[in-house]
Amino acid sequence: MDWGLRNRLNRIIRPETGRAVMLALDHGYFLGPISRLERPGATIEPLLPHADALMLTRGVLRNCVSPATATPMVLRVSGGRSILAGEDLSDEGLATSLEDALRLNACAVALSIYVGSRHERETILNLSRLVDEGTRLGLPVLAVTAVGKELEKRDARYLALACRIAAEFGAHFVKTYFCDDFQKVSGSCPVPVVIAGGPKLETEMDVFRMARAAIDQGAVGVDMGRNIWQNPHPVAMIRAVRAVVHEGASPDDALLLFEHVKRSAE
Numbered sequence: 001m002d003w004g005l006r007n008r009l010n011r012i013i014r015p016e017t018g019r020a021v022m023l024a025l026d027h028g029y030f031l032g033p034i035s036r037l038e039r040p041g042a043t044i045e046p047l048l049p050h051a052d053a054l055m056l057t058r059g060v061l062r063n064c065v066s067p068a069t070a071t072p073m074v075l076r077v078s079g080g081r082s083i084l085a086g087e088d089l090s091d092e093g094l095a096t097s098l099e100d101a102l103r104l105n106a107c108a109v110a111l112s113i114y115v116g117s118r119h120e121r122e123t124i125l126n127l128s129r130l131v132d133e134g135t136r137l138g139l140p141v142l143a144v145t146a147v148g149k150e151l152e153k154r155d156a157r158y159l160a161l162a163c164r165i166a167a168e169f170g171a172h173f174v175k176t177y178f179c180d181d182f183q184k185v186s187g188s189c190p191v192p193v194v195i196a197g198g199p200k201l202e203t204e205m206d207v208f209r210m211a212r213a214a215i216d217q218g219a220v221g222v223d224m225g226r227n228i229w230q231n232p233h234p235v236a237m238i239r240a241v242r243a244v245v246h247e248g249a250s251p252d253d254a255l256l257l258f259e260h261v262k263r264s265a266e
């Protein structure tokens with residue numbers, strides 16, 4: 001890996017712990033203004049100091065994030081379908097150029113691959129092209145193993161296959177879902193893996209347990225969205241998730257910290 005690419009990756013996956021707490025806010029690229037992302041700037045502002053990186057689109061970055069921030073940005077560059085386009089969300093192309101990613105001082109770029117879908121081939125070839133160009137420019141590529149609406153695909157057999165394919169085609173790191181037997185996913189993927197949070201879970205404890213189990217089973221961190229900013233206490237939430245990811249906190253300790261931060265803000 002060239003120095004620039006490694007340096008950018010080190011700004012996201014922190015060398016002090018080898019871990020990362022990324023905050024995902026890119027949902028609007030196919031879902032529009034979902035709950036708590038109606039005004040992205042207001043959601044982002046209090047969370048920014050607590051995230052190792054934000055994952056977002058160029059529109060939200062340009063319009064809703066202060067350029068004075070030192071927080072690294074992971075720019076989503078794939079897209080092209082919306083939730084209104086029917087069942088098949090897999091028809092994504094490369095929608096943002098790497099020239100624009102560099103202009104925005106992105107630390108990495110992200111795209112989704114849809115393994116096993118109608119557009120599997122195109123999305124995997126898009127990944128390959130993005131890795132060629134990203135490597136040339138020193139920009140790491142995050143491959144997201146998207147499942148669209150087929151949530152039943154989130155098992156270890158499918159996710160291990162999808163993550164491995166992402167790594168085989170050169171992704172520098174991979175984002176996937178947590179699942180039972182997660183060590184099968186992380187253990188067969190030769191590049192770092194972060195987990196998405198998925199739809200909001202019932203309790204905070206569920207989120208802390210998932211993050212703890214993911215880290216214990218080989219994830220380097222989280223790239224979490226709804227379970228942080230759809231919580232009524234998003235700062236308490238991200239701080240507790242950070243404690244799990246970076247400090248080895250147990251779910252019980254994370255809940256104590258969550259309650260403490262929540263109370264101090266009231």
Ligand code: 5RP
Nearest residue numbers: 024144196197198224225226
């Ligand atoms: C969509 C994405 C989202 O960023 C991802 O799902 C993370 O957010 P959440 O924790 O809300 O699931 O990549 O393809």
